[in-house]
Amino acid sequence: MNTAVELLREHGVQVTAQRLAIMRVVAEQPHITAGELGDVVRSQLGSISRQAIYDSLGVLVDKKLIRRIQPAGSVGRYESRVGDNHHHLICRVCRMMFDVDCAVGEVPCLTADDTHGFEVNEAEVTYWGRCPTCRADDPPDDVGRRRSAVFPHEQATIHNDSRSMT
Amino acid sequence: MNTAVELLREHGVQVTAQRLAIMRVVAEQPHITAGELGDVVRSQLGSISRQAIYDSLGVLVDKKLIRRIQPAGSVGRYESRVGDNHHHLICRVCRMMFDVDCAVGEVPCLTADDTHGFEVNEAEVTYWGRCPTCRADDPPDDVGRRRSAVFPHEQATIHNDSRSMT
DNA sequence: AGCTGATAATTGACAGAGTCCAGAATCTGT
DNA sequence: ACAGATTCTGGACTCTGTCAATTATCAGCT
Numbered sequence: 185m186n187t188a189v190e191l192l193r194e195h196g197v198q199v200t201a202q203r204l205a206i207m208r209v210v211a212e213q214p215h216i217t218a219g220e221l222g223d224v225v226r227s228q229l230g231s232i233s234r235q236a237i238y239d240s241l242g243v244l245v246d247k248k249l250i251r252r253i254q255p256a257g258s259v260g261r262y263e264s265r266v267g268d269n270h271h272h273l274i275c276r277v278c279r280m281m282f283d284v285d286c287a288v289g290e291v292p293c294l295t296a297d298d299t300h301g302f303e304v305n306e307a308e309v310t311y312w313g314r315c316p317t318c319r320a321d322d323p324p325d326d327v328g329r330r331r332s333a334v335f336p337h338e339q340a341t342i343h344n345d346s347r348s349m350t
Numbered sequence: 351m352n353t354a355v356e357l358l359r360e361h362g363v364q365v366t367a368q369r370l371a372i373m374r375v376v377a378e379q380p381h382i383t384a385g386e387l388g389d390v391v392r393s394q395l396g397s398i399s400r401q402a403i404y405d406s407l408g409v410l411v412d413k414k415l416i417r418r419i420q421p422a423g424s425v426g427r428y429e430s431r432v433g434d435n436h437h438h439l440i441c442r443v444c445r446m447m448f449d450v451d452c453a454v455g456e457v458p459c460l461t462a463d464d465t466h467g468f469e470v471n472e473a474e475v476t477y478w479g480r481c482p483t484c485r486a487d488d489p490p491d492d493v494g495r496r497r498s499a500v501f502p503h504e505q506a507t508i509h510n511d512s513r514s515m516t
Numbered sequence: 517a518g519c520t521g522a523t524a525a526t527t528g529a530c531a532g533a534g535t536c537c538a539g540a541a542t543c544t545g546t
Numbered sequence: 547a548c549a550g551a552t553t554c555t556g557g558a559c560t561c562t563g564t565c566a567a568t569t570a571t572c573a574g575c576t
Contacts (some may be wrong), residue, residue, distance in 0.1 A: 198522090259563090
């Protein structure tokens with residue numbers, strides 16, 4: 185049942201309580217940040233160093249067991265949906281974030297007209313807009329920012345919605 | 351001739367030497383960071399505060415006179431190509447970055463299958479791959495990272511190429 | 517089970533991007 | 547030229563992420 189252990193073994197990395205906890209939490213809370221992840225894992229294991237968080241996330245990303253994303257204006261976020269080439273839909277106002285399936289499925293799902301000789305292996309798509317709640321709250325149109333600050337105090341955290349994780 | 355002045359006036363913001371310099375430098379060096387921008391502007395005007403850089407960039411972005419982008423693992427970068435809905439092509443190895451035209455042109459150039467009730471006004475596409483130089487340098491395949499660090503010392507800076515700015 | 521070398525976690529210091537704040541300077545319309 | 551609004555300055559601060567040295571833990575072997 186505990187396929188996480190097998191996954192780690194298969195990828196030739198040691199199985200540790202920290203890594204298992206990180207994998208579990210990332211699966212439960214998609215789009216979590218390293219900092220938030222530390223808090224959650226710490227509450228479960230008692231303690232974990234910040235460096236262990238970053239190290240573990242690093243190897244898990246390396247082994248493609250989790251994926252790191254970083255939408256403009258956000259810190260790095262982690263998710264366990266890998267290999268399905270899904271994309272992200274983000275509200276400019278409240279930063280709520282949804283997963284959206286890729287219509288194509290394969291990677292890369294798009295090709296540029298002129299690839300400048302690149303070997304392109306991923307087309308990452310981020311849809312920006314305004315969520316239903318923020319559309320209702322605010323007068324229509326002008327989905328821009330109100331403040332001068334590039335990203336006003338990181339607008340709390342980017343909420344994530346697991347409805348899209350089914 | 352100095353259309354930058356007019357642009358600022360039209361958008362109802364004060365015309366200052368700092369803003370003009372920032373607009374000029376961003377136009378000359380697409381994908382520049384706030385820090386690099388500060389250095390260049392400082393060498394031209396003698397001095398400018400970091401806060402003035404961020405304030406001005408904020409206002410200019412607000413007014414849509416420049417655009418802020420932030421590829422995963424990079425700090426914020428600024429470009430003067432606005433309104434043409436172009437996308438970006440980035441080398442995972444050396445971080446070289448190109449502009450690529452959007453095949454569709456209109457905004458948003460893509461629509462998600464399920465928009466969760468969002469009012470979507472932009473589809474931002476980032477193509478990730480390996481540039482010609484790095485393909486030649488390195489053995490083929492495995493375009494991944496070698497280190498555990500998420501982004502090894504920001505791999506110098508993201509180079510930009512103005513060939514695509516014509 | 518107990519060793520042992522390799523791997524991983526901890527600790528503390530550090531760097532850089534971006535923000536906040538209060539006071540001084542500058543711009544713009546009248 | 548004046549006054550009010552806007553902008554700039556300088557310094558302190560937060561937060562994410564990294565580096566390096568030390569200690570602890572894992573996993574294969576006898």
